[in-house]
Amino acid sequence: MKPSPFDYHAPRELGEALEVLAGTAPHGKVLAGGQSLIPMLNMRLAAPSHLVDINRVAELDALSVETGGVRVGALARHAAVERSPAVAAVQPLLPAALRLVAHPVIRNRGTVVGSLVHADPSAELPAVLAVLGGTVRLARHGAPERDVPAEAFFTGPLESAIEPDELAVSAFFPAPPPRTGTAFQEVARRHGDYAMAGAAAVVTLDEDLRIASARVACVSAGPVPVVxxxxxxxxxxxxxxxxxxxxxxxxxxxxxxxxxIHATARYRRHLTGVLAERALRVAAAEAERVADGRAAVRMSEGVDDGVNHGANGAGEDSE
Structure with a gap:
């Protein structure tokens, strides 16, 4: 099939893109990676009068580690975020989830922010943003940018808080606090398919290595990611x-x-419980490993943390 006729716009600057969106709303659609939009256009599930292609807006192709987390620009591709050592060091849950998104050829083109805006409750990235308490930054012509928290951003299946004349310019994934582990578990019929069920988990330990906080976001368990x-x-x-x-x-x-057609509600509920438990166990073990690793660093640097580590001031390597 072929899409319905539309006017094509290819702005080269963010201000120009916002001006085009303001002039075409509510009949415009933004094209970034296009891995969800193009099939919807071809099947005429979406029929916008205007298509605003932002791929020439260079400033949106950004990926940065900021104070307290990772900011992903609207044109940062799945593959670039997945393969970034800096991202993995600051927020490991993000690349862990990205490895489960579709297939490499799709991740080479698809965008992280585009996946969030698509707001599919069966997708991995909305769950990651939700369990981390992240935000999506929205811009509009003639107005200041606004940051929308994940719990307010996802409003229903394939629905978000973004207005027709707004552009999602970036998303922010907060870094975990100390002694925190993360994990992502899912089950799909084939690798790369949407998950029948899944869970993104974050576990934080206190100073005595007891579980202080445990959160999970469930995939394919409701109209939005269930935290x-x-x-x-x-x-x-x-x-x-x-x-x-x-x-x-x-x-x-x-x-x-x-x-x-893929699973009954009863099976999904059971599977979600199994996967959430598994993800939380893995995240808790990772939190213990992170805590032990940081303790080892303190000992190797000769920092006095109030514990007797032996005559030479250094304990044994826990690993």
Missing amino acids: LDLSEVCARRPAASADWEAVAAAVRDGVDPDDD
Whole structure:
């Protein structure tokens, strides 16, 4: 099939792009990676009168590690973010999720911000932004930019808080606090397919290496990413003695998936509990490893942290 007729715009500067969007709203669509939009145009599931191609707006092709997190510009491709050592060092959950997105040829073209704007509750990146408490920055002609938190940005299946004359210029993924581990687990019929269920987990330990915070965002479990705070269920226990069965039960009680051609709601609910438990276990183990690693760094630098490490001031390598 072929798309419906439309007028094509190719601005070269952000201001020009915003001006075009203001003049074409609500009948314009933004083209970045196009990995979701182009199929929708071809199948006539979307029929905009104007297509605004932002690929020539060089300032939007940005990826930076800022104070406290990672900012991803509107034209930063999945592959570039996935392969960035700086991103992996600051926010490892992001590349971990990106490795599960579709296939390499799609990740070479698709954009992180475009995936967020598409707002598919079966996609990985909305769950990552939601569980991290990230934000999406929106720009409009003649108005100041605004940062919309994830919990307000995703409003329904394929729906977001972005207005027709606004452009999502970047997304911010906060860095984890100390002693934090992350993990992403999903099940799909084939690698690269949308997940039948999935879970993005973040676990933070206190100074005694007990679970202080445990959060999970569930994929394909509702109209938007379902974020559950399971800190009370974990009851500040060490990961080894946490009641993981109770955690899985709490997750099953907290989601409300639908039946579809791929799986029943009952199966999805069960699978979501299994994957959330698994992701939280992995994240807790990673948090312990991170905590041990930082302790090892302090010891190697001769920092007095109040613990007797032996006559030479250095303990054994925990790994």
